[in-house]
Amino acid sequence: MNARATFLRPAPQLYWPGETNRCPCCGGRAWHVGRITAECAACDAALPLAHAPQAGEAVWESPEPAGRGTETQ
Secondary structure: OOHHHHHHOOOOOOEOOOOOOOOOOOOOOOEEEOOOEEEEOOOOOEEEEOOOOOOOOOOOOOOOOOOOOOOOO
């Protein structure tokens, strides 16, 4: 692939949480949002999330240890 072909290639579409996202296939606006992708409710087209976890990154947050932040004196 040459530089011109790379430049003319369309940018990948992403699902942006909190924004109005239109499906590139059917134009729908209803989505089923998962951890890594969002799926159009009308046609099942999937888009990667703009803020999806990277490889090796945890997809959950660890709970606070018991008693932390609730200490009284």
